[in-house]
Amino acid sequence: GFPGLPGKKGEPGEPAFRYRSAFSVGLASRPPAPNVPIIFTKIFYNEQNHYDVTTGKFRCNFPGLYYFSYQLTVYLKDVKVSLFKKDKAVMFTFDQFKEQNVDQASGSVLLHLQAGEEVWLQVYGDGEHNGLYADNVNDSVFSGFLLYHDADQF
Amino acid sequence: GFPGLPGKKGEPGEPAFRYRSAFSVGLASRPPAPNVPIIFTKIFYNEQNHYDVTTGKFRCNFPGLYYFSYQLTVYLKDVKVSLFKKDKAVMFTFDQFKEQNVDQASGSVLLHLQAGEEVWLQVYGDGEHNGLYADNVNDSVFSGFLLYHDADQF
């Protein structure tokens, strides 16, 4: 007899963007303790839970290039913070406070991370530079996201 | 008879960034009216027209995770703005102005949006905090883009 009809078409392939990692968190209690990771507990986004709200550290799960960004309200005292990667301060932001002149200090950078490496913000130098402020109508926010994952490693 | 030929191979998976949504707009007329969406009419990028220059609102067309960022020139008066999502202020930025001390205030955050949800900037609190400034050689800019789309919803 004749051959049967062709089989059904195969399933579509997997969609892109398989690897996602992002967090956006705000300061909720102040002032932050100096020389230890700043703990941000107001959660704007942390679906993958790669930011640990108990330690204040973001942990890289997917090796790749990450973008980090922070905007800090400067009030009552100067602000000097550093972005740490693996126990080393890699970027510094300093903004001085003057009476009746609340300011905003910000930083952003692209960093390549290996799986397991951690990134966090910390008040730098002596403890007098922890003037990061936040309340119900003022924010200090720390965000990060995976921009390009290291495809070859998967 | 013999079985038919195997079916055709399935379609390739969805490519990366099939869904694009991004805008970057600047203040062109000032001062902005308080307690209504700030209208940015200087267009750096708005190819998809998801930012509505008549209402001042960005409208989510593709559910997913979005990054929003703004940098505001603080001149003549204090600046207090809030990023609204669906009629609720979700993030606040405050910067005080002092004579002969123009400042820059900035904010950024990651927010997950459902299709149809709108995001905009608005002067917050009393009307005296609308010191956002812009002219031919000074900018105040509001940007946003789709970072990860919700693949499962397509």
Added chain:
Amino acid sequence: GFPGLPGKKGEPGEPAFRYRSAFSVGLASRPPAPNVPIIFTKIFYNEQNHYDVTTGKFRCNFPGLYYFSYQLTVYLKDVKVSLFKKDKAVMFTFDQFKEQNVDQASGSVLLHLQAGEEVWLQVYGDGEHNGLYADNVNDSVFSGFLLYHDADQF
């Protein structure tokens, strides 16, 4: 005869970010010369070498939509910078300095670029606005990355 077997599953979608272009660089020598591209030589990330540390210019290799961001420490003098695209200043950031009141000035924008187009930061106007500062524990950073590439052009 009977119908054939179903076809094979399709190939995975094109991986995210097949085309990659990103840089993040910091000021290392100061003050920057006015009215020429600012040279950032502290390298946070420049794997593709699309940012030229000898000219201070980022060169677009893949046409598409790019995000640019900078955070500048304002110290000793005022800061007025412009983001240039193809010999034209497209965005301006101004922050005044006051004694004992170090500030942070920032800017960010999305720009569509054609292959070969260059983007850089430059002190704008008279030469007195080059108060960008950086040292071992203070940074001024310029970053950029390809967000969406123009798929149809490949």
